[in-house]
Amino acid sequence: MPQDSEDPGWPGTDSPQETSVPTDPEALTPPEQRIPPELVQARATIDNIDAALIHILAERFRCTQHVGHLKARYDLPPEDPGREHQQIVRMRRLAEESGLDPDFAEKFLSFMVTEVIRHHEDIKQAYQRGEAPEV
C-alpha cells in the first residue's frame, strides 16, 4: 500500500501515530513549533564550533595580553597601523580561500583589535602608575 506522499513529519523521522498516547513531550508540541531534526543537528555542530571559537579566542587574548606587556615595557604605542593593515590584507585573503565573506572577516578583525587596544591601554596605564603586573 503506498505511503501518503504528503507526510507531515520531518524528513527522516517517523510521524507520531494518530492513535498513540502522547507520552513524549515532543508529541504534545504543536507541529508548527517542532524543531526539524536537521536543525537540531546543525545547532549541535554550531555549538561545538562556538566552543572551539571561545577557546581559541581565549588563547588569542592570552597572547595579546603578553604583547600589551611587551609594548608597555618597550614603550611601543598600543596601536600599530602598519601591522593592522597587513592583518586586514591577510584576513581578507584567508576569508576568500575558506569561503567566508572578506568584509565580515575584516569587521571581525576590527572587532577584536578594538578590544585588544583597550586592553593594551589599560596595561600601559598600569605600568605608568608603577604597577607592573606579571607578563
Place this chain on the structure above:
Amino acid sequence: MPQDSEDPGWPGTDSPQETSVPTDPEALTPPEQRIPPELVQARATIDNIDAALIHILAERFRCTQHVGHLKARYDLPPEDPGREHQQIVRMRRLAEESGLDPDFAEKFLSFMVTEVIRHHEDIKQAYQRGEAPEV
C-alpha cells in the same frame, strides 16, 4: 674603543657591528623602530590563531547558511530568542572556564548572530521570490 653602553639592540639579539656593511634590512632600521623578537614571536602565534579563527568561522557560516535554508523551507522565523538565550548562557560559561572575558564572549556571539540573521532574512526573501537556492 669602548662600545656604546646604551646598546640599541633588543635583549637577546646581537646589535649590528658598526663597521659591518648593512646588508640586512634590519640594520637599516633605526633602533626605536625595531620590533623586539618576543613581539615578533607573539605576532606569529596571533597570525596562526587568526587563520584558525577564519577557517572555523567559515565553517560556522556554512552551517548557519544550511540552517537558513531549513528555516526558510519550514517557514521558521529567522530569529529565535529562546535559542539565543541558551547560547549566551553557554558562551559566558565557556568563556569563564577558558579565561576569556564573558562580556566579550557575549558581544562576540551577538556580532555573529547579527550577521547570521541578516543572511537568514536574505535566504527567506529568496524563497519568497520563488528562488530556492541550493542548500
